[in-house]
Amino acid sequence: MRERVLIGLGLALLLLAASGPLLIAHGRRQLSAAPVLQKPSNAARCILPAETMRRSHMRLLVQWREDVVRRNQRTFVAPDGHSYPKSLTGACLGCHDKQQFCDRCHSYAGVATPYCWNCHNQPAIASTQTGLQPWRSGQ
Amino acid sequence: MKITRKDFLRLSGLSLLAAGAVQAVRRELRAAPAQAPQAGVRWGMVIDLAKCRRDSGCDRCIRACHEAHNVPRIANPRHEIKWIWKQPLASIFPFVKSTYAASSSVEQQAPLLCNHCAQSPCTRVCPTQATWKREDGIVMMDWHRCIGCRYCMAACPYGSRSFNWEEPRPALASIDASFPTRSKGVVEKCNFCAERIARNQLPACVLACPEKAMVFGNLDDPQSAPRALLRERFAVQRQPELGTNPSVFYLV
Amino acid sequence: MFLMEKALTGSRRYWMWLAFLLGAIAVAGVVYLRQLDEGLGITGLSRDVSWGLYIGQFTFFVGVAASAVVVVLPFYLHRARQFARITLLGEFLAMAAVVMCVLFIFVDLGQPARVLNILLYPTPSSLMFWDMLSLSGYLIINASLTWAALRHERDELPHPAWMRTVALISIPWAVSIHTVTAFLYCGLPGRSHWMTAILAPRFLASAFAAGPALLILLCLFLRRAADYDPGEGAVKTLSTIMTYAAVINVFFMLVEIFTVGYARIPEHTQPLTYLYFGLDGAYRMAPFMCLSGVLLLVAVALLLTPRALGFRWTLPVACVLIFASLWMEKGLGLIVGGFVPSPLGNLTEYVPTLPEWTIVAGIWAVGALLVTVFVRIAIVVRGAERHACMEHAQGD
Numbered sequence A: 001m002r003e004r005v006l007i008g009l010g011l012a013l014l015l016l017a018a019s020g021p022l023l024i025a026h027g028r029r030q031l032s033a034a035p036v037l038q039k040p041s042n043a044a045r046c047i048l049p050a051e052t053m054r055r056s057h058m059r060l061l062v063q064w065r066e067d068v069v070r071r072n073q074r075t076f077v078a079p080d081g082h083s084y085p086k087s088l089t090g091a092c093l094g095c096h097d098k099q100q101f102c103d104r105c106h107s108y109a110g111v112a113t114p115y116c117w118n119c120h121n122q123p124a125i126a127s128t129q130t131g132l133q134p135w136r137s138g139q
Numbered sequence B: 001m002k003i004t005r006k007d008f009l010r011l012s013g014l015s016l017l018a019a020g021a022v023q024a025v026r027r028e029l030r031a032a033p034a035q036a037p038q039a040g041v042r043w044g045m046v047i048d049l050a051k052c053r054r055d056s057g058c059d060r061c062i063r064a065c066h067e068a069h070n071v072p073r074i075a076n077p078r079h080e081i082k083w084i085w086k087q088p089l090a091s092i093f094p095f096v097k098s099t100y101a102a103s104s105s106v107e108q109q110a111p112l113l114c115n116h117c118a119q120s121p122c123t124r125v126c127p128t129q130a131t132w133k134r135e136d137g138i139v140m141m142d143w144h145r146c147i148g149c150r151y152c153m154a155a156c157p158y159g160s161r162s163f164n165w166e167e168p169r170p171a172l173a174s175i176d177a178s179f180p181t182r183s184k185g186v187v188e189k190c191n192f193c194a195e196r197i198a199r200n201q202l203p204a205c206v207l208a209c210p211e212k213a214m215v216f217g218n219l220d221d222p223q224s225a226p227r228a229l230l231r232e233r234f235a236v237q238r239q240p241e242l243g244t245n246p247s248v249f250y251l252v
Numbered sequence C: 001m002f003l004m005e006k007a008l009t010g011s012r013r014y015w016m017w018l019a020f021l022l023g024a025i026a027v028a029g030v031v032y033l034r035q036l037d038e039g040l041g042i043t044g045l046s047r048d049v050s051w052g053l054y055i056g057q058f059t060f061f062v063g064v065a066a067s068a069v070v071v072v073l074p075f076y077l078h079r080a081r082q083f084a085r086i087t088l089l090g091e092f093l094a095m096a097a098v099v100m101c102v103l104f105i106f107v108d109l110g111q112p113a114r115v116l117n118i119l120l121y122p123t124p125s126s127l128m129f130w131d132m133l134s135l136s137g138y139l140i141i142n143a144s145l146t147w148a149a150l151r152h153e154r155d156e157l158p159h160p161a162w163m164r165t166v167a168l169i170s171i172p173w174a175v176s177i178h179t180v181t182a183f184l185y186c187g188l189p190g191r192s193h194w195m196t197a198i199l200a201p202r203f204l205a206s207a208f209a210a211g212p213a214l215l216i217l218l219c220l221f222l223r224r225a226a227d228y229d230p231g232e233g234a235v236k237t238l239s240t241i242m243t244y245a246a247v248i249n250v251f252f253m254l255v256e257i258f259t260v261g262y263a264r265i266p267e268h269t270q271p272l273t274y275l276y277f278g279l280d281g282a283y284r285m286a287p288f289m290c291l292s293g294v295l296l297l298v299a300v301a302l303l304l305t306p307r308a309l310g311f312r313w314t315l316p317v318a319c320v321l322i323f324a325s326l327w328m329e330k331g332l333g334l335i336v337g338g339f340v341p342s343p344l345g346n347l348t349e350y351v352p353t354l355p356e357w358t359i360v361a362g363i364w365a366v367g368a369l370l371v372t373v374f375v376r377i378a379i380v381v382r383g384a385e386r387h388a389c390m391e392h393a394q395g396d
Helices: A002-027 A051-070 A089-096 A098-107 B005-030 B060-068 B103-107 B121-125 B149-156 B203-207 B225-232 C002-006 C013-039 C052-066 C069-078 C081-108 C128-152 C162-186 C199-225 C232-263 C266-277 C285-304 C314-339 C354-395
Strands: A075-077 A083-085 B044-048 B084-088 B109-113 B132-133 B139-141 B214-218 B249-252
Touching: A083 A089, A089 C081, B044 B109, B044 B225, B060 B203, B109 B214, B121 B132, B121 B149, B203 B214, B214 B225, B225 B249, C002 C128, C002 C354, C013 C354, C052 C081, C052 C128, C052 C162, C052 C199, C052 C314, C052 C354, C069 C081, C069 C162, C069 C199, C069 C232, C081 C128, C081 C199, C081 C232, C081 C354, C128 C354, C162 C314, C199 C232, C199 C314, C199 C354, C232 C266, C232 C285, C232 C314, C266 C285, C266 C314, C285 C314
Parallel strands: B044 B249
Antiparallel strands: A075 A083, B044 B214, B084 B109, B132 B139
């Protein structure tokens, strides 16, 4: 009898844990419309077709990472013949805005992982909030 | 066929392991081939101690490097990160330490940086090849692969490497967007401005020196500027008896 | 029936002990989450002393793991039957120690999520790669030996032939895991305290003293608290081995002191001077290391005095002294000595912080938990077998 109670409790806990994300998202009203991406204004086309990018931009970035850091191959030649630097900051973010474009899909899909942003910068990032003094002579 | 629960679990576990192994092997076989090595280049630097300013106040090379590479200024000296810095000659070259030398000469400061050794102990010990020796002589770091074990820091006999003991961004007053910052938990050091060399530019420290005391070039080319200097003047390396064959020379 | 189920039976004391250990592990887990969040800066490590308590504990417990060979060798190679029970305990200790070692390395990593890079990008020139392989192999060997021994004892079957083969392999393998660990240190130029050929023999000698010390303490404890007697003969032989190893330790230390002290090369004398006497105002390690030396000498004196051995408490006290002394020397002193003074002459001292100690204590608790569970299984299996024997005898 005691076992049945414990089993019942365990099952209830499991159901709660499994449906937790759904309930939380529902509570925050995030099950709403699909993300709206703001396309860049300074380029008509991406370096590769949109469908390819949608599917494989992560693999492309990892490939670029290995090429630049480990093989010193820093130039990407697009199918249309144009050359771009293999750089998230230098190429992708030159056109795309992180908040208006990248983050939209990432937060919708719950992709918390691109920890690329821990290190890689958006172009012309403003000074950080700490108000620290920059490097000075004699220190 | 009768199968016990235990055997079923064992079989599933082994199958999962096998599937994982297959994936790992596939990934290895798919890895792209390495680039053809750039023959006949060994990047090196010659620092002229006679030209390096005697007063300890000049730190243009340090500022240029640290600003260009977003090296944080950590308040806690135990956690400091430095790619290039200055120390008195007496501590850089222990053989200079003599009670008979004029104090001004042994206290003169000189810049220290990674020596990009030809026989570097740090690349020998890195378990993931997150630091490795390029064909052109630069000891590179891959901050994506580094697991932060700090074995390279133990191996380096020159104290050239720093570890990110904390998140570096709060300690950065400004960020140069063209170079990434690092995250906590990885080791970093001077990279001979590999990203600038790729654009045929000189390293930041070399350009910043007001006395042109630092000369950078191809040590394998007998006609290069550093080679010419090494022919004219007597030069020392740091602790050459360790067999590391550094690429940084100091003109005495 | 699963062997693991045997560990789920026990007295109130047993469950309270498990609860205490799990509590310690939970607290350490929370502190480790803080380390993951804030970085390794919450430890006492620094740019100059980049390895400390975590790696020191790893080094020490690799020795404890390797010391199982001291009981495996007489039992499997020389067929000393009286070592049967103690060999099982030694293997339990070895497995727990290897797990602790892996955990110590893991908590020391700055980017632990990437730890599999060691296997994905194998680097034969790196000793850390070989260390990972040899430790994993050793764990598998010991796990298979103990699992087979327990299962066959439970089912009252004779041991299979492959066990002897695997055990014989484990003998050089045990020596190799600690040699590889020594090679991590003694191949680095610029770290004069570590660059000595005698480092690997010193490691083995201290392992064969500290490991048996712990094993003897475990045996004595089980004899009193759990009615599980590994055998008087086995314990006596083990204490003899421990005594020899302790004496060799003292000899190796004297050899080091002579080599460094007679040649008087500053690079070599400075680390030892710093550790035992302090250097230029930096003296934090001196009392610690001197105490370690004194404890070892007292222990050796006790073990070599026949009159002292007549007292019941001499052996456990000597074991505690040896374990403590070598824990201090290898678990912390060795590491710090390699980093102070730094290659540029800096004297940056190292004091582990409270978060560091908490995480270390949590890992010790993991080891204790494993040993407790393994021993419990062995006791229950032994008890069941004895019960079945008695029933069998009564039934005749």
